[in-house]
Amino acid sequence: MPNSTIKPEFISAPTGNSEKVALRVKGLRKSFGKKVAVADLDFSIPFGSVAGFLGPNGAGKTTALRLLLGLVPADAGEMELLGNPMPSGRVAALERTGTLVESPSFIESFSGLENLWWFGSLHHPLSASRVDEMLDLVGLREAAARPFGNYSTGMKQRLGVACALLHTPDLLILDEPTNGMDPQGRAQMRDIFKKIHDIHKTTIFLSSHLIDEIQRLCDFVVIIDAGRTVRQGFVSEILSRERESWEIRLAPGGDLQKAREIAAKLPEVLTFENAPRGLIVSLAIGASPRLNRALLEAGIDVAALIPLEASLEETFLKLTDSKVL
Amino acid sequence: MQRFLILLRFEIKKVMARKKAILFLLALNVVPILAGFLAMLLFMKFKTIGIGGLQYSILNEAVRGLFTAHLKLFAWISPFFLALVIGDSISSESARGHLKTLLLTPVTRVQVLVAKAVAVLFFLLAAITVGGIFLQISLIVARFIGDSPDIIRDVTDGSTHLVSTMTALELLSISFVANMTMVSFFTLFALFAESAILMTFTGLIILMGLETFVLMAPTLGQFDPIYLRIADWCFTRHPSKLFELETLSGLMDGSLSIAADPVRSALLGSLGWALAFFSLSIFFFRRKSILN
Numbered sequence: 137m138p139n140s141t142i143k144p145e146f147i148s149a150p151t152g153n154s155e156k157v158a159l160r161v162k163g164l165r166k167s168f169g170k171k172v173a174v175a176d177l178d179f180s181i182p183f184g185s186v187a188g189f190l191g192p193n194g195a196g197k198t199t200a201l202r203l204l205l206g207l208v209p210a211d212a213g214e215m216e217l218l219g220n221p222m223p224s225g226r227v228a229a230l231e232r233t234g235t236l237v238e239s240p241s242f243i244e245s246f247s248g249l250e251n252l253w254w255f256g257s258l259h260h261p262l263s264a265s266r267v268d269e270m271l272d273l274v275g276l277r278e279a280a281a282r283p284f285g286n287y288s289t290g291m292k293q294r295l296g297v298a299c300a301l302l303h304t305p306d307l308l309i310l311d312e313p314t315n316g317m318d319p320q321g322r323a324q325m326r327d328i329f330k331k332i333h334d335i336h337k338t339t340i341f342l343s344s345h346l347i348d349e350i351q352r353l354c355d356f357v358v359i360i361d362a363g364r365t366v367r368q369g370f371v372s373e374i375l376s377r378e379r380e381s382w383e384i385r386l387a388p389g390g391d392l393q394k395a396r397e398i399a400a401k402l403p404e405v406l407t408f409e410n411a412p413r414g415l416i417v418s419l420a421i422g423a424s425p426r427l428n429r430a431l432l433e434a435g436i437d438v439a440a441l442i443p444l445e446a447s448l449e450e451t452f453l454k455l456t457d458s459k460v461l
Numbered sequence: 462m463q464r465f466l467i468l469l470r471f472e473i474k475k476v477m478a479r480k481k482a483i484l485f486l487l488a489l490n491v492v493p494i495l496a497g498f499l500a501m502l503l504f505m506k507f508k509t510i511g512i513g514g515l516q517y518s519i520l521n522e523a524v525r526g527l528f529t530a531h532l533k534l535f536a537w538i539s540p541f542f543l544a545l546v547i548g549d550s551i552s553s554e555s556a557r558g559h560l561k562t563l564l565l566t567p568v569t570r571v572q573v574l575v576a577k578a579v580a581v582l583f584f585l586l587a588a589i590t591v592g593g594i595f596l597q598i599s600l601i602v603a604r605f606i607g608d609s610p611d612i613i614r615d616v617t618d619g620s621t622h623l624v625s626t627m628t629a630l631e632l633l634s635i636s637f638v639a640n641m642t643m644v645s646f647f648t649l650f651a652l653f654a655e656s657a658i659l660m661t662f663t664g665l666i667i668l669m670g671l672e673t674f675v676l677m678a679p680t681l682g683q684f685d686p687i688y689l690r691i692a693d694w695c696f697t698r699h700p701s702k703l704f705e706l707e708t709l710s711g712l713m714d715g716s717l718s719i720a721a722d723p724v725r726s727a728l729l730g731s732l733g734w735a736l737a738f739f740s741l742s743i744f745f746f747r748r749k750s751i752l753n
Contacts, residue, residue, distance in 0.1 A: 205565060207565075207750070207752075226569075230565065230567040237561065254471045254474075259566055259567060261463075
């Protein structure tokens with residue numbers, strides 16, 4: 137399906153008053169010369185949720201975050217952060233917001249500790265113990281005195297996360313926060329975000345190209361493509377509405393080739409692939425009885441129909457018509 | 462206000478923590494620093510073996526020459542160093558993403574630009590103060606020698622005197638105000654460049670172009686008076702007027718004061734341009750897209 141024909145569909149999108157919504161974007165547009173970076177964005181993030189922000193490369197995620205945080209002026213549209221209109225209420229919003237947009241950029245000649253101290257002090261007066269606490273949390277205590285310029289990419293990301301968390305924000309906006317981290321580092325960051333969310337009920341809005349990470353961490357998701365919102369809602373609802381996947385186990389001696397031909401003929405079947413004992417099919421919601429019936433009518437014995445957990449990646453690829461993230 | 466003060470301290474720390482800041486301070490004050498050390502050597506010579514047949518007029522000329530040389534040299538080279546400092550503070554920070562990190566904290570864009578400009582003015586003040594301290598050392602030595610009975614008093618005219626501390630302060634104040642115009646000009650320029658070096662050289666080329674035009678305007682005005690009218694709008698003519706030899710000599714011999722024309726009008730002109738450039742900088746910075 138061409139991207140332009142996908143209509144944004146909002147499932148359980150919060151529409152109530154500002155207190156229930158941590159972040160709201162309506163009709164957001166931005167062009168750089170003739171290039172349209174953000175065509176028409178509409179989404180709302182419920183207060184207290186952990187929301188993922190997904191989109192293919194060049195979909196406009198980072199531009200949208202820059203617009204939202206007042207780094208780039210918008211051509212049109214309305215934005216609201218923690219009840220504050222943006223960009224006019226930028227200062228009030230940023231007092232309660234922790235941010236990490238793209239790679240963290242601190243002063244290279246200053247140590248990690250100095251950078252945290254100075255940038256953190258611009259939010260609220262800081263105690264030395266709070267800075268130490270954050271350095272401990274992200275595992276940078278040992279490297280605190282080293283110049284930021286000597287940090288590895290992963291360490292820079294950790295310092296960026298520490299800086300975003302320093303003033304105990306109500307809202308965390310993170311753009312690729314685990315970029316450049318090893319698997320252990322990513323797992324540690326996920327644990328930190330979960331902990332922060334559980335303890336402080338912090339709303340987290342997380343942009344990442346790692347769909348697996350989003351699915352593990354987020355309960356809400358906004359998917360954009362070509363600068364437009366294509367879907368938003370709670371992850372569980374989006375997955376259950378889009379498609380269902382089944383593993384079809386054939387009885388011993390079952391004709392796999394014939395089963396493939398039957399599956400290919402059914403319009404409800406979206407994709408299928410071979411499995412060790414049959415097929416794995418992805419099909420429209422509610423179409424599984426029809427497939428089962430068609431197989432039986434063709435004389436193919438089905439030993440079992442096993443439902444598979446839906447994947448956010450499949451949904452994402454379908455919605456964005458994209459093969460590359 | 463407290464947040465702005467923290468921001469200001471942060472910006473001053475960034476400017477002064479750069480290794481080249483110390484080099485710049487020394488380079489800008491090479492004349493008074495050398496003269497200060499020479500004056501101290503002269504004082505030691507005077508205390509040990511005397512100074513021979515030194516005439517008061519020569520001492521007077523040496524002091525006036527020292528001030529004139531320092532102020533003229535400072536006026537010539539300060540734009541280069543100020544442009545580099547501002548380029549580091551705005552253009553380079555924008556390119557490296559530091560500006561983005563700063564603007565993700567709850568400070569306004571106006572506060573950021575004001576803090577950056579004040580930090581550069583603090584650097585300028587530090588440069589002028591260092592020069593002032595060494596000039597004062599030279600003055601103290603010169604006065605000590607001038608009061609000595611050994612000196613040959615070949616000057617009978619009472620108006621010829623050594624530069625007073627107040628006059629020295631006036632001269633340094635003029636230097637500060639004239640350079641404020643440069644700071645504002647480069648601040649505006651730095652918003653549109655992402656390389657400190659590129660910004661510095663482009664800005665200096667424009668400055669030199671304007672200055673050349675102002676110098677040629679009287680000649681060109683003989684062909685068409687419009688050149689004179691255009692030259693009136695070249696901001697460089699105000700700082701240049703302040704550093705003219707007649708202005709400096711007039712202030713040192715007391716025939717001019719900073720409260721009287723043409724010094725006052727040149728000072729007001731410099732301040733006016735500084736304000737205009739800074740207002741424009743704020744206008745553009747508030748609309749600037751931070752993309753790095």
